[in-house]
Amino acid sequence: MTYISPILSNSLKQNNKSKKQSESHYNKIYEELTRHANDVKPNAPKAKLIKGGPAHAVKNTIKDGKNFFKAVKDGKLSDNNLGRINDLGMKLGALTIASFLASRAKTKTDAIMQFVGGATFFASMSLWPKLFINLPARIVHGFDIGQKYVSAQGDEKDFFLDNQFLPWDAYSKDELRKIGKRTGIDYDSPNGEEKIQRKMQKTALQNRTLWMATAGFATPLLTAMFGNFVEPKVKNAVIEKGYKKALDIVTPKLFYEQDGTGVPKTGLADYLANSKTDVRNVAGIDKLFKKYSNGVLDDKFYSELATLLELNSAQDSVQGKGEETIKRIYQMFKDPDDYEPIKKLHITTPFVDELKNIQAETAIVEPNSLENALKGFRKPIKEANSFVMNGSVTSTPKEVRLDVAKIMQEFKESADKTLAGLKTVLKNNGINNEEDFEIISKSLSFDNSKFFETIKEYNETVLPEIRGRFKSYMNLFNSVMGSKTESKTTQLYLNEIDTILKRLNFNYKDLKVVSENGILAQKTQGYLTKYFSDFAQRTQNLNPEEYKKALKEFLSISFDSDLLQAMDTLVDPNNVQSIVDGAKAAGDNSIFKRLNNVIIGTKNQIGGLANTLLNFRNCKQDSVEAIKAKSLICINFERRVANGEFKKALKEAKLISEDVLKDDTLDYNRLLEYARSTVYDGTSAKDACNGNIGSAAGDFYKKLRETIYNPEFFNTEAEFLKETANSVDNKKLIPFDLKKIVKGLGSLNESEIPKRDYLKSLSFSQAVTKRATEIFNNKSWARIFVPMTAALIAVTLLVQPFFGKIDKEFPDENKNGGAK
């Protein structure tokens, strides 16, 4: 039973006595109730506004993960949380794609950039609305259109997510009043609250629409720009980290003196010893072996085996595909960075021969071998066929093989009997030699087990050791002096070119001209002429010592001692040898021995790894020296042009005699330009060496070259080059002999140019052109997209004040209401 207040009830009872009185009393009660209607108030809202932030975002992602597992486990999830799993899916998907792409990236920078790109994409997606929509909207309109709230069900949502479902009571009156003040609407005016809400609603809708409209452009643009901005920094960080690690390992340390030799050692041996890689494809190999355990090892078998061992080199090498072989070897060690240095090896015959030997080793039980083995016993086999199959035998070798297969089948069905039968047949046919019988019976039974054991041992013991050591070694090598961009030496080289470009003060237009003029780089030559002639003019009055001092300042590139030390350590044949030395204990079979030779080679043997790495180091060093040498030749030329010596020399060589000038085919300026392009453009020198130019021009050009490259004029520059040669522990490395180089260049005889990398490295103008083109590409990309982004931002910002206009929606204050 529900009761009402007795007092109220009693009063009602009394009032019921007289209807008239009662009605009056009810009216009084009613009036009293209406006066106190507001004694009750709506309950406080359950929805609460909340503040976001990175920590909150992380928390939400974790929550999404939990919800996902909950959904999988229980099948229970709110629609909102189900929708949010989409976000989680995107993040996980992006991570997965980035991981996949990173695993296939050729450089560490590329790999890192896959993740940076993914993260940047999400950051852009999140930051674009925050920075360029929400923030300006907040500044202009006084509220956050990205406001979040927690619903009564505990779900976190965007307040303005659904423009027709806005939990307004989560905003307090004070908050609305404040927003109203900011937007010029008096909260206490008629319909003030509704107007403020409508303005917020409209502003949010317009801004969110703007967000949707711009996000498709803004997100990729911001992602790309940020990625572009970050990539060089990532690359430098990768280089520095790799280089630092390499230095730590290869720098001799006192710690290693404990072995009593007194010779400081590096941590290289320890580092390599810990570099074993995982055994690969064991299950696949076992499966393959099982499949072929009693079968003919055909081409397909070898192909599959080579794939599983990641050693597809063997057969190709036999076919003499040198380049392919190198690539296969490169694949064998699976490090993209390794390819370039190995390619530089100019791998020669011994290497390929060794590979052939490996192939021979593995080919013992190949079908061909079996056939060969059987060739010598064709007759007895025919007899055997006759015996076993009870048929006549007139077969070709091919048919013999087929017959053998049938014999094998018979053997399987009654092994002992037929084996004995075969033996008898062979004996009856005069084959009594046990060794011959052994060969045949082995071949016929296809007992591959020994071969399989060898391969398995190789795969499970030798290969992981060698692979691991080789990979680790090459990682160090690449960090220090690899040809790929992620090495210290490459960084040094590029920095030098960048310095020159910077000095040339190329603007965008210059870069464009340079990049568009291709490899001949004639325009570049124009810039370089100015660059060197300025220096030449500036220094033409200096004495030799002052001139050398100026040169040192002008040609700043050099290897520091740490770098030289690291390079030296890594090309030390003893250290290279340690790649296989340490792995010896893992296995000692013929394959291992041959592999040892392939990788290392005998000391200083051409084609051996040790020798190759040494050569490679020299190349790297020479490429830097070449920059200096080529610069010096250019400077020398410009100095001689500036002080008139070159003109004088031309006259002396009678290259600008009256006769020459008379026929109007050449004048001094044209001759000068030709001479200049010869100096600046290394390809010209190469062509000259190959006889492409010299033969046509005859003595005239020969004389011209001899004039340009007259060693007598290069005394100071040659001294400078010698004096500034790179050194390790004050032990100078052999520098280029500039006089010898110019003599060679002048004589049109390549063989007279020192066998170094002077000619093989890029010409000066080529290097500058290449680098300028890279910079131009970056800049031209930026010139398209930066303005586009800026325009997008500008439009996004400029439209903000026009949002949230509600004047037309509230034309007049209709205070009395009324139906129309």
Added chain:
Amino acid sequence: MSINNVRLAQVPTQTVNIAAPKTQVKEAQEIKGDYQLTMVSPLLAQMLLAQSKKVLANNSVSSVQNVTEAQKRVPGYKNDLRDMMTHNKANIIAVIPRTMNAQDKDGNELIQGDEISGNFINAVGRLDEIKDLGFNTQHVLPIHPTGKTHAMGTAGSLYAPKDFLTLDPELVDENPPEEVRKRVAELYEQKTGKKLEKMDKNDPEVAFAQCKYYIDECHKRGIKVMLDLPSCASVDFARMHPELMAIGADGKEKVPQGWQDIRMFKSFIDEQRRILNKPFVDMLKKYVDMCVDLGFDGIRADVGRARPVEFWNVIINYSRAKDPQFAWLAETYTHEDASPQLNMPYDRPQELLEVGFDSYYGQYHNYSDWTKADVLYDYVKENIDMNNQIGAKCGPKSLIGSFATHDDQSPMLYGGAPWVMFTTILQSMLPQVNPYIVDGIQTGDFYLYPYEHALVRDSETDNHECTVHSGRLDIFNKSRKPGGNSPEIAQVVKSAFALRDGRYNELNPNSKVKLSMTNAQEVITKGSFITLPTNNPEIIAFARHKDGKTLLFIGNRNINLKVGGKIEIPGLKPEQKFENLMPSYGEECKFQNDGQGSAVVELGAGRACVFEIDDKDIEKLSKAENVLQQKYL
């Protein structure tokens, strides 16, 4: 009972945020002495207390309740609908007098020409049938004249009233039987003091008198009657009473999204300060007066959230001043942070209950989407928890078994008769629920009308299209009497209600299964709700338990497939047999006691069964989290 001993904790409505000068509060407290009095306002308390000093008598509350006109008209009748609803004892049927007993002669299902539509008098012809099924409460959908402008359907939507304070003249029978005429004339004379000259439908007092006659006939049969109060007004009403209507800040009338034939009321004259629009409240005060005068026992508030708590604070309390047992049912569903419907406030059931509503719709209409038993249990828990949380200050609150309301498609379309029977038995066994069935469903009406969207020449409105919301009860046209071709549903309704009313043996004399407990009604309306662990999430298994007596519900909510599983029943005796108290329908069910405290069952599609089991300790032996108890009953 001494008035000093009257328990006051359940005084309704005087609940939240009393704000009054301290001196007034203090004075009120001094006057009330030992009473735990919580009043609407200190001022009101002060006034009433002053009066009570003079006339206070030592009577129980029930004895001091004012005798209403309806009570005087029907000897023995007394309104206790509020108690019934809050204590889960109302078995409700929703009816539309306009169609309730209409006579469709040509079979086109639309009442036209000389066909007789439903009215107050012929509706009486169905009351015995309704009573026989066990219904004790009617939810009468709106009975006011309908708006004719921008109308939906040819008769106008029931929820688009042209006037709130008169009754639809179309519900008047101008040629009733003689004895009815006499009684109506008496009622007419009592009200107007004039003799009834002609049974003229255009005389509003005739409609009032006939309505009273209908209500009295309900009361005579022990059926309480709730009137549906529309939340909005028709366009015609809005044109006549612009001062009552809501105008948006854009200067336009507020139209609830999707309902172009109606307009919103202006509840506040000053929305920011939440000052009520007095003329509007006045009109609803008169509405309450009218309802009490007619003899209605309560009001079902259409779209409860359409009016603010301050409004209900006045109107509900006012109705209670006139009739403390006046019941209020809110059409409110679930807490919304914001309204998804344009121009409509958010839904907040809890605050409507706190301000005085006794019962509410809830979310059982979504049950067809709840494919796992856990979802149902969670919802039962959610509601019991809410009531237990607010019950201390506002007493028990209940839901209706809103598995299908007139706003929903016929449940026949979802799963046919088995589904209706399943949900009927289920809602009759759930705690905190008053079973609720829309007229016609008890015999399997699909609410599919052949005239749907047909154009007709004769229309009472400006619309000649027979608007119908497909599969839903027609509230826009004069349609045929609701009903279908599945009489077996009625048998299930009868059995289920007989069980929950504690009259199972009496009303099922031929049943082989006899109920041994005598307190079945107590078990179902007050007992604990114990969910039983199963190994099949589609099986719904729960026990209702009170004072050592236990009823067991086991059902398969899958209407397509037979399911099997094992149900743990803590305290189940090995010798316990399972004898279904409900009528059997559809596929056969098998029950086996495994002797180890579990029942192994195989349940036909859509089958629901109820068993009495001898399990005194089921509540103690069950895990605490599986036992729910509605407090404050």
